[in-house]
Amino acid sequence: MKRLLVTGGAGFIGSNFVRYVTTIEPDIYITVLDKLTYAGNRENLANLTQNVELVIGDICDVSLVEKLVPVNDAVIHFAAESHNDQSLDNPSLFVQTNIIGTYTLIEACRKFNTRYHHVSTDEVYGELALDDPKKFTPESPYNPSSPYAATKAGSDLLVKAWVRSFGLHATISNCSNNYGPYQHIEKFIPRQITNILCGTKPKLYGNGKNVRDWIHVDDHSSAVWLILTQGKIGETYLIGANGEKDNKAVIDLILELMNQPNDAYEYVTDRLGHDLRYAIDATKLEQELGWQPKFTDFRKGLFETIMWYRENQQWWLREKEAVEREYMNRKK
Numbered sequence: 001m002k003r004l005l006v007t008g009g010a011g012f013i014g015s016n017f018v019r020y021v022t023t024i025e026p027d028i029y030i031t032v033l034d035k036l037t038y039a040g041n042r043e044n045l046a047n048l049t050q051n052v053e054l055v056i057g058d059i060c061d062v063s064l065v066e067k068l069v070p071v072n073d074a075v076i077h078f079a080a081e082s083h084n085d086q087s088l089d090n091p092s093l094f095v096q097t098n099i100i101g102t103y104t105l106i107e108a109c110r111k112f113n114t115r116y117h118h119v120s121t122d123e124v125y126g127e128l129a130l131d132d133p134k135k136f137t138p139e140s141p142y143n144p145s146s147p148y149a150a151t152k153a154g155s156d157l158l159v160k161a162w163v164r165s166f167g168l169h170a171t172i173s174n175c176s177n178n179y180g181p182y183q184h185i186e187k188f189i190p191r192q193i194t195n196i197l198c199g200t201k202p203k204l205y206g207n208g209k210n211v212r213d214w215i216h217v218d219d220h221s222s223a224v225w226l227i228l229t230q231g232k233i234g235e236t237y238l239i240g241a242n243g244e245k246d247n248k249a250v251i252d253l254i255l256e257l258m259n260q261p262n263d264a265y266e267y268v269t270d271r272l273g274h275d276l277r278y279a280i281d282a283t284k285l286e287q288e289l290g291w292q293p294k295f296t297d298f299r300k301g302l303f304e305t306i307m308w309y310r311e312n313q314q315w316w317l318r319e320k321e322a323v324e325r326e327y328m329n330r331k332k
């Protein structure tokens, strides 16, 4: 593969993926297609100008997509509306980008016979009970809870149908919760780190017992690259690094690593339909493709993430007030 089209490459995971590929395959030319919504930022691609081009545009724009797809060897589709809380406020944007956008891309890939990789989430499987010994596997039934998760589930099902009916050369990955640099400050971990840096208390939804399965974003990138280059067409791979933690435990660790008193947080109103627990069984990816996560020390990864937000205040500070105002308005 010499040329890749990466949608959503100016967002959190997409930009980390672009950086990862430029490091391991410096000769590959990457075109990023990104609308630069509030979650996209051209600064996420700073210092990557050689062999990386940013096209500002919408994945729902058929004529633009049909220009970009045929001149690339593969499409890696990260672009999405990605935040559950936002999806409860404005679901129609999620239907448009996550479903119509995916449809537009797979139609173009079908037309030009282009390899397609679909980046998705473990949220399509719904929630697990806290005491359930089971984890999600590629055979788990789809049972999404939020508008975000439902639109991601819909997009996965479109891809599966295009593989079966039209022979689309596609793979799908469903990953657990990512953390690391360049994550938008609306999301749990960066919101709490930046709250503390601004002198505000971290906010814990509900009783803090909800569990997420944390993975470092660079481990997500290495898994997507392996699936793109060695995955079997038509297959779904689950990506996770055995990182289950409840939200209270994550807050406790952030407080400790940032030298705060252990009671310096507050409980706030819970999210509507808040899923209790996600957990990934990544056996298929490990056994069939030999993937292993590298960043398994969560304490170290979290500390480095805290340092990144400390050292890159210019990246997030101007948005902080507006993000918190939006959270306040949501509560009303």
Ligand code: NAD
Pocket: 007, 008, 009, 010, 011, 012, 013, 014, 033, 034, 035, 036, 037, 038, 039, 040, 041, 057, 058, 059, 060, 077, 078, 079, 080, 081, 082, 083, 097, 101, 119, 120, 121, 122, 152, 174, 175, 176, 177, 178, 179, 184
């Ligand atoms: P993000 O919100 O940080 O980035 C999304 C990017 O997509 C932004 O740059 C935005 O500008 C762009 N975008 C949005 N709508 C667009 C449109 N219509 N046309 C073109 N570009 C558009 O999201 P993220 O957290 O980096 O997630 C990336 C992908 O990974 C998503 O598909 C998400 O569902 C999936 N995923 C995320 C996680 C996670 O923990 N964040 C876990 C598993 C899967």
Ligand code: DAU
Pocket: 082, 083, 084, 085, 120, 121, 122, 123, 175, 176, 177, 178, 186, 187, 188, 189, 191, 203, 204, 205, 206, 210, 211, 212, 247, 271, 278
């Ligand atoms: O599981 C993968 C998914 O992880 C991705 O598909 C989504 O794109 C991504 O946003 C993420 O979804 P979550 O809803 O799990 O992530 P979020 O960071 O919003 O919240 C993580 C947990 O923390 C969740 O249980 C809600 C809770 N939370 C969140 C915020 C913003 C709080 O307790 N306080 C908060 O302020």
